[in-house]
Amino acid sequence: MFQQLGVIGCGLMGGSFALALKRAGLVKRVIGYSKSPSTTERAKKLGVIDVVAESALLAVAGSDIVLLSVPVAATEATFKAIRHLVEPGVLFMDVGSTKRDVVDAARRVLRERLASFVPAHPIAGKELAGIGHADAALYAGRQVILTPLPQTAPDLVQKATDVWSAIGAQVLKMTPENHDAAFAAVSHLPHLLAFAYFSSVVGQPAGRDFLSLAGPGFRDFTRIAASNPEMWRDVLTANREEILKQSQRFRQSLDAFEQLMLSGNTDALETMIRAAAEGRAGWQMGAPRSTQR
Amino acid sequence: MFQQLGVIGCGLMGGSFALALKRAGLVKRVIGYSKSPSTTERAKKLGVIDVVAESALLAVAGSDIVLLSVPVAATEATFKAIRHLVEPGVLFMDVGSTKRDVVDAARRVLRERLASFVPAHPIAGKELAGIGHADAALYAGRQVILTPLPQTAPDLVQKATDVWSAIGAQVLKMTPENHDAAFAAVSHLPHLLAFAYFSSVVGQPAGRDFLSLAGPGFRDFTRIAASNPEMWRDVLTANREEILKQSQRFRQSLDAFEQLMLSGNTDALETMIRAAAEGRAGWQMGAPRSTQR
Known part of the structure; x- marks a missing residue:
C-alpha cells in the first residue's frame, strides 16, 4: 500500500495507472501534474487524481511512488525538474516506449540518485489519447517490461514488479538495449x-x-x-x-x-x-x- | 425469388452467399459443387446446400442463379467446365478479388455467352476460411463491386444489384481496370x-x-x-x-x-x-x- 502516487503527465497512461492503483486499493492519494492546468483540472473532476500539483517537483513531494508519463523527449527535462526530490526508497518509473534514451537521460541527470528509477514500458495503449480515455483496466492482461540497470535498487525493482502484477500485468525484465x-x-x-x-x-x-x-x-x-x-x-x-x-x-x-x-x-x-x-x-x-x- | 442457386466452390464466400439468400427467402433450393466431396457433404450437413452436385456443370443445370466462388486462378477452368450451360437469363457471378483476369478469362471462354456473366467482388471475408465459417451475415453492411462489361446483359446487372442489396450489401459499379x-x-x-x-x-x-x-x-x-x-x-x-x-x-x-x-x-x-x-x-x-x- 502506497501513501501517495505522484503522476507527472496526466494522460491516458498516467491516468489509467492512477485509476488501476485506486481500484486495487493500492494507494491512498493521487497527486497529479500536467503542463496544461486544464488537463489536471479535468483529471481531478474525473476522479483520476485527488490533488492538483502546481509543478512536477510538487507532484513528487510526499509521494512514495511516482510515475513519469510524459512524451519520451520530455523525460530529461522532467528528471531535471524533480531530481532534488529523488530520494532512496521512493519508486520512480516511466512508461516510455523506448528505453535506451530514457536510461541515458536518467544517468545524465539523476547520477547518484539513479538507484530510485525503475525504467518501465507497459505494452498497452489506445489510439484515443488523453485523460478522458483513462481506463482502470488498461494494463490488465498486458505485459510490462522493466529494464533495471546494475545501479537500480533491487527492492524497488521488486516493488515495481509487485505493483504492476497487482493491477493485472505480466512483468518481464530485460536490458534497455x-x-x-x-x-x-x-x-x-x-x-x-x-x-x-x-x-x-x-x-x-x-x-x-x-x-x-x-x-x-x-x-x-x-x-x-x-x-x-x-x-x-x-x-x-x-x-x-x-x-x-x-x-x-x-x-x-x-x-x-x-x-x-x-x-x-x-x-x-x-x-x-x-x-x-x-x-x-x-x-x-x-x-x-x-x-x- | 430464385428457383435454384448453384454454388461452385463451397467455401466461406459461396457458403455465406447461400446462407444469406436462404435467410432472406430469396431462393428455394441450393445445389453445391466442390472439388472435394467431403466439403460438399459437410456443406449439406450444415444446411448450407440442399443438394450435392457431382460436377460444376451439374451445379449449373436447372439453376437460375450461379455463384462461382473458386480461387481466381481456377476461374478459367471453371468457365470451361460450365460454358455449355451458360444460357441467357441465368445470372452468373463470381466473387474474385481481382477483376481484369477474371473478365479476360470470361471473354476467352464464354465468348457469345459473355452477356450472362456479371463480375462481382464482395468486400468481405475472414481469416477463417472454409464452409465451417460460412455466415449468413457476412455480406451485411459490406460493399460489393460489380464490374459489368459493355456486353453484359443490363437486366442481369440489375438482378445482381437487387440480390446483393437484398442481403444487406451496398452495390457499386466500376470498370475492371x-x-x-x-x-x-x-x-x-x-x-x-x-x-x-x-x-x-x-x-x-x-x-x-x-x-x-x-x-x-x-x-x-x-x-x-x-x-x-x-x-x-x-x-x-x-x-x-x-x-x-x-x-x-x-x-x-x-x-x-x-x-x-x-x-x-x-x-x-x-x-x-x-x-x-x-x-x-x-x-x-x-x-x-x-x-x-
Missing part, C-alpha cells in the same frame, strides 16, 4: 510502415476514391496509423537506428516477395505466403516464446 | 506488406523472442498476414502490375519518412505523422468519398 531492438521489430517498425502506407494511399490522385472502397483488412492494418503524432515522432527519433535496421530487413523481405511475383514462380510465392500465414495463425498475444508455434 | 487499381492500393498491397513484414520478423535470429513481446498494435497490423495462401498467391500474381506500382509509391513514402528520421528534422517528421494520423482518424469504413475528411 534488448528492449529497444525487440520493440523496433514488433512495434516501432509497424507504426512507421502504417504511417508510410496510409500517406502513400491518401497522397495519390485517386487516393480519396480508393479510401472509400477500403474494407476490414485495411481498417485493421492501418489502425495504428492513427496513433499520437508527438509520441511517435519521439519514438521514431529516439530508436532510429534499430528501426532503420528492421526496415532494411523488411525491405529485403518485400524484395523477395516481389521477385517471386515477377518471376511467375507461383509455387515458391505460395510457400512464402503460407509460412507467414501459418506463423501468424499460430501466434498468440502475450503467449511466452515456448508456446508459440 | 479501376477496380484492380483501387484494390491494389487498399487491399492487395497491405496484404503483401503484412506477409513481408511478418516474414521479416519471424525470419531473424531473435524473431521468436520478439514475437512473444508483441502487443495489440502488432496483432491488428498483421491480422491479414494469416489470410488464405492459395487465394493470395493468385491475387498477387493476377494483379501484379498494379500492386507493384502501389508498392513503388509506398517505398517512396517510406523513404521520405526515413529521410526525416535521419535528418533529425523532428518538426517535419511530426507534420507527416500528423497528416497520416488525422487522415486515418477521419476515415470510416464504407463511408462515401464525400464524407471522408
